[in-house]
Amino acid sequence: MDEATQGRTARVLIHDPTLRDGHHAVRHQLEAAQLRDYAAAADAAGLPVVEVGHGNGLGASSLQIGRARLSDTAMLAAVREALTRSRLGVFMAPGWGTAADLRGAITLGADVVRIAVHCTEADVTERHLGVVRDLGAEAHGVLLMSHMASPDQLAEQCGLLTELGAQAVGIFDSAGYYLPSDVATRIEAIAAAVDVPVIFHGHNNLGLAVANSIAAVQAGAQIIDATARGFGAGAGNTQLEVLVAVLERMGYSTGIDLRRLLNAADIAEERLMKAPPVIDSVSLVSGLAGVFSGFKKPVLDAARCEGIDPVDLFLALGERQVVAGQEDLIGDVAQKLKEA
């Protein structure tokens, strides 16, 4: 393409959380054979990092958030066994996971560890980033629900993550709220503030996950998250095979074999999911309102229970700026909406 040569020679590292973030879409119920099959196909395609785990990360399997079919240990062992070239990734949110979970995962062969916190709470990562570095794994620090902070705040928080030991830092569009211009502004601010690779993780609630990921790369991000067929909660994530095809056409290099990646995506569709994600009306409103995608099920339940429109409930939750962990608020807000 003559008018799309911005990326020529630039390298983009694709980080694949199909078996972790996708896990939300099937309530963390994947079996070892499913994990192995997809991981082997992703490995054959040359994916740099294959991440696995409960959707909420190490240590998160619980009655409240949802029990995974397999233990963290069993999931890591299954994927570790299937990988020959790809590095093994894990995700951990302090509060759900602990330093002991990190040690266990790294002992089992995790190469890349994401420590994830709410977008204004970088300071709580100190201990965990330290553990990861001490054990010799690659430490990433990522900020969730990042649309709730300004570009300057995000740059400052990412700077703090690097001071605490993160070797790559970045932002998650957990609600699928961003427009490409939003992403560009934030990634530019972060890239100007840190000397490590910058990460972007998108969701597709506004149909813009691929465009937002391209905007991130053009603004200086070097690590982009994407999942096969967009496997993920609600409207899903950035669609991996589509993103790779578009980046390569624009002249960026991912090191991934597209034909083999299509095979991995076909395996993901056949073996991991009932159907690929769709942007339904509820997911669209959830993105517009800036509410965490994982709230979809409890919001629909509460709306049905109170006999209110889930669209109103999403908008009210968006106004209150609820974040993951505040699921208890959903019922209260629903009740107030009914009374109003």
Place this chain on the structure above:
Amino acid sequence: MDEATQGRTARVLIHDPTLRDGHHAVRHQLEAAQLRDYAAAADAAGLPVVEVGHGNGLGASSLQIGRARLSDTAMLAAVREALTRSRLGVFMAPGWGTAADLRGAITLGADVVRIAVHCTEADVTERHLGVVRDLGAEAHGVLLMSHMASPDQLAEQCGLLTELGAQAVGIFDSAGYYLPSDVATRIEAIAAAVDVPVIFHGHNNLGLAVANSIAAVQAGAQIIDATARGFGAGAGNTQLEVLVAVLERMGYSTGIDLRRLLNAADIAEERLMKAPPVIDSVSLVSGLAGVFSGFKKPVLDAARCEGIDPVDLFLALGERQVVAGQEDLIGDVAQKLKEA
């Protein structure tokens, strides 16, 4: 959104071909009640134009292309009856449709008539644009498979369409091939060459239909096509309700009630389609190769028959720049690939 105010006050006219282009996805088998239900919901949402017909337009129902369940007359009557505010649109490709079809449609109440031709054949629209103008309907001229022509060629062809009577002109990304930069360049060239509103019609093979439509608006397009849940062949069209939500958030005005539009989209999902479109591996490759989305089924059939990979067949067809109407070539190319 502070950084997305480019569109404030600008008006975008959304043209909805859910019941025409979406028809491809169900082999033109929608029933009158389905047409009426969706049209009534779209009308209630304030859609400016609701288009209906066989996927290939007026007069196209045939053994070769596929017979529609209903006649053009029955489809138009069903939708006409359901509309109170929205204007009724039809689509006609000379060769499949005739002047008699146009007269029939306008007599039945079609307000907006699209005359569609391959991107380098604007000159064949003369007679049909004339008929539409003579009968007092609004005449649009649109160029299919537009990625096969340069921005300058498209501008010239669109200029010719206006000379022949088109009151709005534009381009279809029939193969879902464009990146946003491709769209911007082409729409800018066309907008600079004509004095009538410019049309953009996208497909989602590269996951960029919404982003491409935004790029079109920012480059000067005023009429954007989009379908409920992206209903359409292969990877589908630009998703209507998502596009409207994004445009409104960016400050553009569509005059559409989003809540009612979500209702229309829900009705479309429940009543019109088995499942919303997905970007599967074949649709992705089809877009990358720049092959008409409508070729998906015959390409898969020919690949299976010859025992070759459909990805190779799509790429070979893309190299040969095949266009709609050249379905006969698919078997020949498949056979040659097998021999090679």
